[in-house]
Structure formats: C-alpha cells, structure tokens
Amino acid sequence: MKPLLFLGLLFxxxxxxxxxxxxxxxxxxxxxxxxxxxxxxxxNFWASWCGPCVAELPAFEKLNQKYASQNxxxxxxxxDFKRNVDSKLKPFIKRKNLQSQVMFMDEPNPNVWxxxxxPEWSGAIPATLIIAKQKGKRLxxxxxxxxxxxxxxxxxxx
Amino acid sequence: xKKTFAFSxxxxxxxxxxxxxxxxxxxxxxxxxxxxxxxxDTAQDFNLKNVNGKxxxxxxxxxxxxxxxxxxxxxxxxxxxxxxxxxxxxxxxxPLGFSVVAINSNDKDVQxxxxxxxxxxxxxxxxxxxxxxxxxxxxxxxxxxxxxxxHVYVLDKDRVVRYIGAIDDNSEDPGLAKxxxxxxxxxxxxGGQEVAVKETKAIGCGIKWKKS
Numbered sequence: 249m250k251p252l253l254f255l256g257l258l259f260x261x262x263x264x265x266x267x268x269x270x271x272x273x274x275x276x277x278x279x280x281x282x283x284x285x286x287x288x289x290x291x292n293f294w295a296s297w298c299g300p301c302v303a304e305l306p307a308f309e310k311l312n313q314k315y316a317s318q319n320x321x322x323x324x325x326x327x328d329f330k331r332n333v334d335s336k337l338k339p340f341i342k343r344k345n346l347q348s349q350v351m352f353m354d355e356p357n358p359n360v361w362x363x364x365x366x367p368e369w370s371g372a373i374p375a376t377l378i379i380a381k382q383k384g385k386r387l388x389x390x391x392x393x394x395x396x397x398x399x400x401x402x403x404x405x406x
Numbered sequence: 407x408k409k410t411f412a413f414s415x416x417x418x419x420x421x422x423x424x425x426x427x428x429x430x431x432x433x434x435x436x437x438x439x440x441x442x443x444x445x446x447d448t449a450q451d452f453n454l455k456n457v458n459g460k461x462x463x464x465x466x467x468x469x470x471x472x473x474x475x476x477x478x479x480x481x482x483x484x485x486x487x488x489x490x491x492x493x494x495x496x497x498x499x500x501p502l503g504f505s506v507v508a509i510n511s512n513d514k515d516v517q518x519x520x521x522x523x524x525x526x527x528x529x530x531x532x533x534x535x536x537x538x539x540x541x542x543x544x545x546x547x548x549x550x551x552x553x554x555x556x557h558v559y560v561l562d563k564d565r566v567v568r569y570i571g572a573i574d575d576n577s578e579d580p581g582l583a584k585x586x587x588x589x590x591x592x593x594x595x596x597g598g599q600e601v602a603v604k605e606t607k608a609i610g611c612g613i614k615w616k617k618s
Contacts, residue, residue: 297483298611327609329483329578356582357575362607372554372612
C-alpha cells in the first residue's frame with residue numbers, strides 16, 4: 249500500500265503545479281444550465297489550435313480575475329481532439345499560465361450538446377455562453393470578443 | 407365644392423408612411439434571406455475558380471443527381487480530420503451522381519494558410535478527385551449561410567437543400583463514427599426517400615471573414 253500512497257501523493261503534487269483538466273459530458277452542461285445558483289457562469293468554447301480563440305483568452309482571464317469576488321466563474325471548455333489533451337492542450341495551458349478553470353468536452357458527437365448551449369449556435373468556435381440563473385438570463389455569442397464587450401455583456405446580467 | 411381627398415397632406419403622409427413601412431419590412435426579409443439556406447430552400451448556382459484554374463458551377467457537373475457541397479479549408483484541424491473522408495464520399499457517390507464540391511471561403515489575409523496557392527498545394531498533395539473552389543469574395547458562404555469548416559449542404563438535382571450539417575458523428579476518429587449523416591442523406595435521395603436526419607451540428611473552425 250505504501251508505495252501506492254507515495255505514488256498517489258506524487259501525482260497529487262504534480263496536479264497542483266499544473267492545472268488539472270476535468271473531462272466533462274453533456275450532463276455537466278445541463279447542470280450549469282439548470283442549477284439553481286447565484287453563480288454566474290461564463291462558458292467559453294475554444295481549442296488550443298484555434299487562432300481567434302487563443303486571441304480572446306486574455307479577455308476571459310481578465311474577466312475571471314476581476315469578477316471572481318462577484319460570484320462569476322469563467323470556464324474554458326476545450327473542444328480539442330482527445331488525443332491531443334496530454335500532448336498539446338496541457339502544455340498550452342502551462343505555457344500560457346491559464347488561471348481560469350479549463351475543462352475538456354468529452355463528447356465525440358457535438359450534435360448531442362451544441363443545441364443545448366444555444367439553438368443559434370452553428371458549432372463554430374470561439375463561442376461563449378453567459379448564464380445568470382437568478383436573473384433568468386442567458387447570453388450567447390458566436391464570435392471572438394474583446395474584454396470590453398465581455399465585461400459589458402456580463403454587467404448587463406449581474 | 408367638396409374637398410377632394412386624393413391629394414390631402416394627411417393622405418400623402420399616410421401613403422409615405424405605408425411605403426416606408428413596406429420598404430423596411432422588405433429590407434428585413436432580405437436580411438433573412440442573407441441568413442442562409444434552410445432545408446427545402448433552392449440553392450443558387452455559383453461560379454467559382456477551381457484549383458486547376460478553371461471555373462466550376464453546379465450546372466456544369468454532368469449527369470448530376472445531386473451535389474455534396476462542403477465548405478472546408480486547408481488549415482483547420484477539423485477540416486484536416488475529414489480530408490480522407492471527403493475523398494471517400496466523392497469516390498463512393500460521384501459515380502452514382504453525387505459529386506463532392508469543396509469550397510474554401512476563408513480570407514487569406516486573416517488565415518494565410520488558406521490562400522489559393524495553398525489550396526492548390528493541398529489538392530495536389532491529397533490528389534483531390536473533386537473540385538476545390540475558392541470563394542474569394544465569401545459571397546457563396548454568405549448565401550449558403552455556412553459558418554464553419556467543415557459545413558456540408560447536400561442538394562438534390564434541382565439544387566433543393568436536403569441536408570445541412572456534419573459529415574458524421576465523430577470528427578476525431580472515423581473508426582468510431584456511428585452515424586454517417588452525409589452518406590445516409592445521399593443514400594436516401596438516391597433511393598427516392600426522405601432524408602431522415604436533415605440537420606446536425608458539429609464543432610468546427612469559424613469561417614475567417616474579411617476584416618471590414
């Protein structure tokens with residue numbers, strides 16, 4: 249048992265320095281969409297190789313930092329290929345030192361979840377959904393956004 | 407004498423207001439058309455430059471029973487993941503009357519990898535057996551309502567849109583794809599049947615629109 253425990257601690261130690269990336273399914277999206285909470289979620293769909301997505305990441309990082317104390321949670325949901333999670337996505341997150349929570353969308357068929365996010369969404373990335381459950385509001389954007397645009401939209405639902 | 411009503415200022419004003427309302431309504435409905443095709447719409451033909459330098463239109467494709475129009479590009483990993491599958495679609499269905507017509511609408515200034523020269527290189531390297539067309543003005547993508555790559559429109563022989571969406575249900579791994587949406591749509595049309603799954607969504611790279 250002891251060597252296993254040691255190994256476990258070793259891995260636990262590494263996940264503190266590099267961000268752990270939870271794999272999520274459609275059910276997690278449903279949870280965010282339906283949970284009765286005063287947390288405002290900003291869900292950004294992106295991929296590490298997507299130019300416009302990478303270009304807007306600093307805006308999300310800034311938003312996350314600035315509004316964390318106001319119950320706003322930014323989640324960067326990666327739609328990278330699964331085989332690239334370890335080889336590309338994780339090194340990318342480390343290199344960019346991303347502080348916002350990154351999760352991996354572990355559903356091979358987007359057709360089962362894209363419409364959940366918004367029937368308006370064609371599936372092109374980047375795309376962003378702001379969910380303010382208590383205000384009963386959802387704002388969806390299928391475009392690259394600046395910090396000013398994001399902040400303005402967020403403030404309209406706070 | 408009774409005052410004639412025909413040229414009263416009120417009537418002129420009301421007529422003008424009516425005309426204005428009509429004009430506004432019309433411009434709104436025109437905008438809706440710009441929102442792209444829906445299932446059942448008849449697609450306009452186009453005439454675009456192919457990688458071999460010759461222009462291609464749908465009407466110019468001989469003995470067509472329909473068309474598999476695919477908005478794709480050179481650089482996008484999702485598009486790359488489908489390159490071989492698009493070739494296979496063409497090899498399987500072109501002899502039956504459904505040719506693949508691939509279109510790249512990305513702006514080369516936004517994404518230099520998607521320039522016409524790079525299209526030619528890719529088509530040569532992959533030995534594309536289908537036309538790979540350059541939608542330099544982006545008008546065709548706008549008219550269709552294409553937003554991402556790959557984004558597929560299956561048209562019947564009268565250019566009526568019968569399917570819009572993904573090629574299949576697993577972009578990363580063709581071996582794990584269970585639903586072959588485009589294949590099924592084409593098979594249905596070949597058999598004179600209604601297409602069962604008419605619309606699907608997939609994650610793709612946004613089309614790189616020109617910076618205004």
